[in-house]
Amino acid sequence: MWLGIFFALVGLILGTAIGLNVPLVFPQAYGKYIGLAVLAALDSVFGGIRASMEDRFDDVIFLSGFFANALLAAGLVFLGDRLGVELYTAAIVAFGVRLFQNLGVIRRHLLKK
Amino acid sequence: MLRRYLAVVFVSLVLGLLVVFQFRTTNQVEQSVPYDRAHELTVELKALAKERAGLEAEVRDLEEKLSRARLGYAQAEEAIKAEVKDASILAGVTPMVGPGVRVLLSNRGTTTPQGAIFAVRDEDLLKIVNELRAAGAEVLSINGQRLLSTSEIRLAGAYINVNLRRITPPYEIIAIGDPVALRSSLEIKGGLVETLRDWGIDVTVETKDRVIVPAYQGPFRYQYARPVRGPA
Numbered sequence A: 001m002w003l004g005i006f007f008a009l010v011g012l013i014l015g016t017a018i019g020l021n022v023p024l025v026f027p028q029a030y031g032k033y034i035g036l037a038v039l040a041a042l043d044s045v046f047g048g049i050r051a052s053m054e055d056r057f058d059d060v061i062f063l064s065g066f067f068a069n070a071l072l073a074a075g076l077v078f079l080g081d082r083l084g085v086e087l088y089t090a091a092i093v094a095f096g097v098r099l100f101q102n103l104g105v106i107r108r109h110l111l112k113k
Numbered sequence B: 001m002l003r004r005y006l007a008v009v010f011v012s013l014v015l016g017l018l019v020v021f022q023f024r025t026t027n028q029v030e031q032s033v034p035y036d037r038a039h040e041l042t043v044e045l046k047a048l049a050k051e052r053a054g055l056e057a058e059v060r061d062l063e064e065k066l067s068r069a070r071l072g073y074a075q076a077e078e079a080i081k082a083e084v085k086d087a088s089i090l091a092g093v094t095p096m097v098g099p100g101v102r103v104l105l106s107n108r109g110t111t112t113p114q115g116a117i118f119a120v121r122d123e124d125l126l127k128i129v130n131e132l133r134a135a136g137a138e139v140l141s142i143n144g145q146r147l148l149s150t151s152e153i154r155l156a157g158a159y160i161n162v163n164l165r166r167i168t169p170p171y172e173i174i175a176i177g178d179p180v181a182l183r184s185s186l187e188i189k190g191g192l193v194e195t196l197r198d199w200g201i202d203v204t205v206e207t208k209d210r211v212i213v214p215a216y217q218g219p220f221r222y223q224y225a226r227p228v229r230g231p232a
Helices: A004-022 A026-051 A058-084 A087-113 B004-031 B035-091 B121-135 B179-186 B194-199
Strands: B096-107 B139-142 B153-156 B160-162 B165-167 B171-176 B203-214
Touching: A004 B004, A026 A058, A026 A087, A026 B035, A058 A087, A058 B004, A087 B160, B004 B139, B004 B203, B035 B203, B096 B121, B096 B139, B121 B139, B121 B153, B121 B171, B121 B194, B139 B203, B153 B194, B179 B203
Parallel strands: none
Antiparallel strands: B096 B171, B096 B203, B139 B171, B153 B160, B160 B165
């Protein structure tokens, strides 16, 4: 598990470094999409940490969950823009709730030890 | 085992990348137009486009009106030009052409203008001009001097002045009008031409299909007279 956190940190630092060095700026209109993608990624990361603590981490589930959540969220944003309803708040709420739930579980696992 | 960590690395890499991107995009907010503002501007743009379409329609309408007004202007100009033309004809500043007579008076064999009794006098010219006017002459000239309402025919010293210009024999009077009537009014039995011939003056009267009377060349000056405005 600690190795997992180490690799997660490595990935984070790598991504940050790449992001800072790529001279690419997304238009303002895509801000919502990126924000939701960040949420989806965070959700996956916390879910992965929780799963590894429960010793049921599966990389396929991890990755498919990441992509499926991100795509669904993006789809909601897109649909919401078309319909004029801020549907992406649904994704934000769902991800947020899950984040806190996962965090709570992780906290309990850490405290139990 | 390695696959698990690769997945973790991948997801956290994407996370870091996205966070940085979002960070930079948000940092740009101050530099670029905010998203809501873009919406606002779009709405404004639509309103302005509508307004512009309305104004374009108005422009078309006004242009049509303007072209119609110009048409009226052109007609008015045409009318004024015609009026100016008529006025200049009446004022005598336009050369005129038409059928008429040419009367030529010359002193028979005189050598000195003063010595001859039977020289052409100013009165003779005046009488001829009067006669021609009475017979319906429309336009007259003596030796190239157009006769206007202000023209004089008078003796000035040894010479005759017309339009303040000295004219010398032979005198040529050109009149536009009915040639036959003009000629017969002069050559009537016991008339002017006969009298002049009796006095020893050579008078020839030719009828012509086309004579040209030149325009008045001198200036018009009205120092004291001015048009009456309103009921006098």
